[in-house]
Amino acid sequence: MSNTVWHGDASIYSVASDEWSPSSAFDKQAQGYVTLGTTNAPNTGQSSSGEGNVELVLHTPCSVAFSSYTVTSRGDQSHLAAAQSPAKMGVYGSTDGSSWTELGSYSGETSWGLGEAKTFSANSTLGLFNYFKFDIRKVSGSSDTAACVSDIELIGVVSDLCADSASHNCDGNATCTNAGSSFTCACNSGFTGDGVSSCSALTVIPPSDIGRGDTWTKDATVTHNSIYTLYKDYSGSVCSGRYRVKTNTDWFAQTGSGVAFSANEWPPSGIFDGNIATNNEKSGFVTGLPQPGTDAGSDADVQAILQTPCLFVLHQYAVQGRSGAGESIQNPSKMSVSGSYDCSGTWTELGSFEGEINWVSEETRTFRADSTLGAFNCFRFTAKRISQGADSHLAIGDIQLFGTEETNVAISYSDIGTGTSWTKDPSVTYNGVKTVYKDYAGSVCPGRFRAMSNVEWWDDNSWYSYGSAERPRAHSSTTRRTLGSAVWTISRT
Incomplete structure (x- = not known):
């Protein structure tokens, strides 16, 4: 990686024949890394009073304590090697890519030959690092120009604790x-x-056996953005009940709600059916109209909403691209996911991604969601851009939700005791009215339950006992009678 644009950078999708990228500085080949020009390497010339700041950063999967490093000048044109090679450089190490420790430096190296390699020392006693930054501050020529490195080699001791399971826990x-x-x-x-x-x-929803997209039922009685929805009733052990899918845009080869699926229809139910998305399978989703690419001036708003029969805490979500190498450019490069309790009104963003390009056929990529935001039963995936520069149809092969199902537990127990077995307590009042409590020792939500109301109740006998016709707020009967408009509350302490 580099903080400076490099020569010949074609696009984010391909490498040009004459491109000199940062990776070329570490590939042991003659053609290396070159900045774009003087506008991207100011103050690098020997005659400039200041210093430049052209950074090359290498991240390694292992840890390295290097004692020396070799810098090689470009090997194709001697006059450029003499002018563009680094005359002054600082070298740094880091374990996280943000906090840096200087490991070595050199200056005054103004004489470079064609493909010449020079070795410099570094302080290996400063420890092991995974990120290495080479900061070019001056080039060998007199004037500001592009900075160029053919190759950089690190020499030192390698440590890989992760390679041996006995070295990590x-x-x-x-x-x-x-x-x-x-x-x-x-x-x-x-x-x-x-x-x-x-x-x-983690639990995965919808379950993998929920059924292919064309086994879901089209339902014109429930719409979203005037488009009919699709549902599937699931009776398995995980998050059982009715799943419903909604979208705000027409899809490819869409038929009406009262008509069978067409041969090559790509309905939104195919996003959540757990099957590979391919032609003529009705599994996967493709928009009916082209959507913005990465070069477009604004985002799309293609919504795929999954309503679930259970409350679900989303931890991660996996997006699978559609099948077919030529169609991978239709997969989303930018997407967000939000949660709601009713599929309308207030939505809470749980996660997002951007810049996800260069998909391969049927590739799955997993993204994190903020599980601390709670449980929801509606999840809206908003696809905003496809993964090529130009506009085209947008496709979503499959989405899996990983998380935990929230189980509803009743806190009104048949064995907690009748209302008259609760204890009246004038020491704790609600709106000036005494409360009643019961200590419960069962396995679910044990502890003290307290019932309270803002009004007196029917036939209240006294603080100490219950009357024969008394209807306290803790009574299990649904025929409680009050002396007027009432609010009653139950709490556990």
Whole structure:
């Protein structure tokens, strides 16, 4: 990576034949890295009073404590090698890519030959690092010009704690990442936990056996943006009930709500059916009209809403591209996901991604969601751009939701005792009216339950006992009678 635009950069989608990218500085080949020109490398010439700042950063999967490094000048044109090679450079190490420690530097190297390699020392006692920054401050020529490096080689000691399971304590379902002299552990996609003591499998919805997109029922009685919806009743053990899919845009080869699916229809129900999206399978979603590419001036607003029969805390979501190498450019490069309790009104953004390009056929990419925002039963995926520069149809092969199902537990127990078995308590009042409580020792929500009301209740006998016709607020009967308009509350302490 670099902080400066480089020569010949064609686009984010391809590499030009005469491109000199940052990766070329570390590939052991003659053609290396060149900045675009003087506007991108100011103050680098020997005659300039200031200093330039052309950074090349290498991130390595292992940790390295390097004692020296070799810089090689370009090997194609001697006059450019003599003028563009780094005369002054600082070298830094980091374990996170943000906090840097200087490991070495050199200056005054103004004489470079064609393809010449020079080796400089570094301080290996400063430790192991995974990020290495080479900061070119001056070039060898007199005037400001492009900075060029053919190759940079690090020489030192390599440490890879993650390569040997005996050297780290990551969970079996976690990924180990080297971080200097230590490592970090992160649970893999589909799991949650600290990565060390546990990585528990997350629940996936919709379940994989919910049925292909064309087995869902078209329903014109429930619409979204005047477009009919589709639903599927699921009776399995995980989040059972009715799933409903909504979208705000017409889809490819769409037929009416009272008509069978067409041979090559791409309905929104195909987004959540767990099947690979391909032609003539009715599994996967493609818009009926072209949508913005990455070069467009504004985003699209293509919504795919999944309404679930259970409350669900979203931790991660996996997006699979459609099948077919030529159609991968239709996959979303920019998308957000939001949660709601009623599929309308207030939505809470749970996650998003951008810049996801260069998909391959049927590729799946997993993204994090903010699980701390709570449980929802409506999830809106808004696709905003496809993964090529020009506009085209937008496709979503499949989306899986990973998280935890919230189970509704009743807190009105048949074994808690009748209302007259609760204790009247004048020491705790509500709107000046005494409360009643019951201590419960069952397995679900044990502790003290307290009932209260803002009005007196029928036939209240006294603080100490219940009358034969008394109807206290804790009574299980639905025929409580009050002395007027009432508000009653139950709490657990």
